[in-house]
């Protein structure tokens with residue numbers, strides 16, 4: 114028997130330390146209400162800041178889908194009741210609290226208790242340290258230990274946005290209407306800094322005109338409103354100051370890696386701009402971004418290629434510029450600046466020629482290479498436009514970015530691909546649970562490595578849900594090979610609770626917000642630790658606990674699975690889980706081989722090689738013997754046909770199946 118099989122069996126936890134404790138179902142992330150979206154409340158100098166979960170006034174009104182596997186297929190039953198239906202047409206203006214600033218020491222304590230670290234990466238006075246590198250690029254030389262920590266005023270309540278930071282009344286009302294009560298850590302740290310840096314950092318000189326920001330905060334921690342609210346407010350404030358009432362001008366661009374995320378942000382933006390007159394629009398093919406155009410846009414949400422295609426269309430060798438854009442936001446910045454999208458993203462960045470351009474970069478994961486790239490690009494942009502460079506601030510929530518601390522993680526070994534299919538089927542059964550915890554309940558997101566595997570898995574599983582519970586309509590596959598309309602329809606049905614098992618590729622790994630997902634099932638191992646973090650982060654959003662991420666692995670994955678195991682170990686360390694509570698025991702970590710740099714690179718770019726083509730890439734419940742038999746039978750029939758027809762086209766019948774496509778991201 115394989116030793117790793119034995120080891121991973123040994124990671125099973127006791128019922129006591131399981132997901133649920135007593136009221137199992139109540140701990141699932143899609144059930145019950147979530148009262149506090151914050152992740153960290155550490156004790157600071159003997160004073161514990163409690164999670165105020167019991168305080169009724171902090172309760173966020175929320176009704177999420179209660180999904181029953183065997184319920185009759187009555188969509189209305191499983192649809193989440195719209196939170197809005199509980200609310201009045203327009204929220205009352207949020208309570209305006211008296212403006213009160215904390216002392217620097219109080220700020221530091223509060224930031225520390227929420228594991229918020231704010232660092233000044235670049236400031237203008239340090240320009241004497243700018244020197245030319247060998248490549249003649251301007252680089253900012255700020256020694257690691259010299260980067261000063263900042264202690265901006267933390268946002269303790271959304272009411273303070275009005276009272277202290279003078280947020281537009283309309284935007285404050287719209288925010289209140291969403292039911293948000295307590296700011297998450299990233300909102301706490303970034304919103305004051307982006308809305309009124311002069312107030313947030315009143316003691317720091319040279320930051321009052323705004324900063325560029327690199328923000329690294331966990332998945333589902335509310336980064337979207339962290340950048341949308343300041344962006345909307347800044348546009349409104351500037352237009353009010355310049356008495357530019359009723360005009361529309363493209364002032365802000367949000368770049369995201371996928372269409373699903375773009376649509377989602379357009380929706381959130383539209384909620385926030387109600388009654389302000391601003392237009393938040395998703396980029397479409399054929400759209401014209403010009404003052405005289407019919408397309409009215411103030412804030413544009415786009416994937417990189419769509420916008421770049423517009424910028425480079427028309428006369429050859431000339432790229433259009435976007436001089437009115439004063440705010441460029443890269444959401445999922447690490448992937449947008451990864452070689453996959455880098456040229457496209459930088460093309461847009463270059464087109465934003467306004468000297469007052471403010472930039473912000475957001476993700477749950479940000480390698481040091483991305484930080485270096487951003488720092489260098491900002492410096493060279495300032496140099497080429499002969500403008501002073503804006504200060505650059507880094508904000509990090511949590512101790513390490515390679516962690517999803519508030520969910521349960523499990524690694525499951527199976528000896529073969531077939532065994533994996535069997536194990537997945539088992540998990541999807543309504544009575545199954547992990548470690549004798551509560552029954553796992555849909556909705557589930559299942560990740561595969563390629564489009565082919567996503568569709569094959571859907572085929573395999575489509576009759577697993579009983580007809581009386583909706584049958585095959587409860588399972589769908591979403592990937593970048595589908596037309597836009599089909600993708601949008603599947604997203605809508607999954608959100609509405611009509612689809613229970615959504616099989617997908619990494620196209621849905623980033624940014625997409627399904628509040629009710631109970632389980633992320635990595636049918637195929639993710640290609641990197643960042644990919645694991647983002648996939649797993651589709652559950653346990655807004656601080657919800659009880660989500661579960663299960664990763665299956667077979668022999669083929671053993672050389673790569675340590676990247677995942679390390680993230681799990683880090684997540685559990687951050688969550689304070691040790692010993693029996695931990696999903697990955699130390700001895701399993703020690704037994705797994707380290708992943709070499711070359712292998713890591715290959716895995717990130719192509720996934721597990723054996724799953725791209727050939728027998729191992731197939732998903733089927735038929736045994737190897739049955740498959741070989743079928744293959745031989747088909748071969749014999751083909752051969753006999755050929756012989757009969759006496760035709761030989763020179764190719765024979767051994768034409769292999771094409772290389773499996775990596776279905777990660779799209780335009």
Ligand SMILES: Nc1ncnc2c1ncn2[C@@H]1O[C@H](COP(=O)(O)OP(=O)(O)OP(=O)(O)O)[C@@H](O)[C@H]1O
Pocket residue numbers: 150173293294295296297300330331332333334335336337338476477623624625626628650654655
């Ligand atoms: N202060 C808050 N209180 C409660 N819920 C919130 C708060 N802020 C945001 N949310 C909710 O949290 C969910 C996650 O937010 P969002 O999608 O912005 O996360 P994110 O940090 O961008 O995640 P990812 O890294 O996965 O993209 C959303 O459903 C949002 O409505």
